[in-house]
Amino acid sequence: MAAYIAAMDTVDKKITALLAEDARRSLADIGEAVGLSPSAVNERIRRLNASGAIKRFTVDADHAALGLGVTAFxxxxxxYDAGEEAFKAFAAAHPSVAECHHVTGGWSYLLKVRLADLGGVERFLGELKAQHFLARSETMIALSTAVERCFTPAEV
Known part of the structure; x- marks a missing residue:
């Protein structure tokens, strides 16, 4: 698996970048862009998926339209008496947690959460407190989002 990831060539990177732009793009369209037949593109995508280089195909949703207009960090x-593994399991299972990052500095983790309203932020923090995960926390509310990407392809 890891051997194929390390051996990704410029064609694999270009295919990945094209899929990141539009995961519903046809194999023929991708093939035309990279100079391969649709069946060769399909084989490369299959190998990228099997290797873990491509984790999943997803939808880029408008969170506000889905009723999740508040983004908080x-x-x-x-x-640590509550257990780090228990915290990570909580974050992975919680539907409001979009991202969970182990970070350096004075904090343990950074969570990105999407919620309907400020009351949802308060309830989420209450859940963290009820589980006894917090020694301390700091919450920032995003006023707007200037740039957000699911994937930023390296130079191809």
């Missing part, structure tokens, strides 16, 4: 200082 929560810096978490873990109470």
């Amino acid at each position: 929560v810096l978490v200082g873990l109470d």
